[in-house]
Amino acid sequence: MNQQGYIIEIVDNKTAKLKMQRHSACASCGKCQTLSSESKEILVEVDNSIGAKPGDHVEVNMENMNVLKATALAYAVPLIFLLVGTIVSYFMLDMIISTQGIIVELISGIIGIMLMLLSYVILKKNDSKFRDSRKFIPVITKIIE
Structure with a gap:
């Protein structure tokens, strides 16, 4: 499942926070935090092994399995x-x-x-x-x- 978003914060050398649009398949499992109750934007912790910096527009992937x-x-x-x-x-x-x-x-x-x-x-x-x-x-x- 590929998604796109913007890096807003670097948590540590291998983790970052990503601001992205909530995917319809995402529903509301609780693993991410929403920015507001009406907003479709969410904050997600992502693996930043390629070294993206705050403000970068990135593509993220999570295997379907x-x-x-x-x-x-x-x-x-x-x-x-x-x-x-x-x-x-x-x-x-x-x-x-x-x-x-x-x-x-x-x-x-x-x-x-x-x-x-x-x-x-x-x-x-x-x-x-x-x-x-x-x-x-x-x-x-x-x-x-």
């Missing part, structure tokens, strides 16, 4: 935790508690939500590991004249 992996981590993992937690706890509670009713469904729903929240905590805790791998951030491919 990495975009899909990042999307799966952000959306599919919490959904799986929610569904598995709710379904497994429902059947386990149904065997333990003899009365059929809303209690079993309510408790299993709460367990599913708690496991989904746990998945977000796990993802947030590992966020620095994902960032250090530099696998899920766009890479500047060229400086556009």
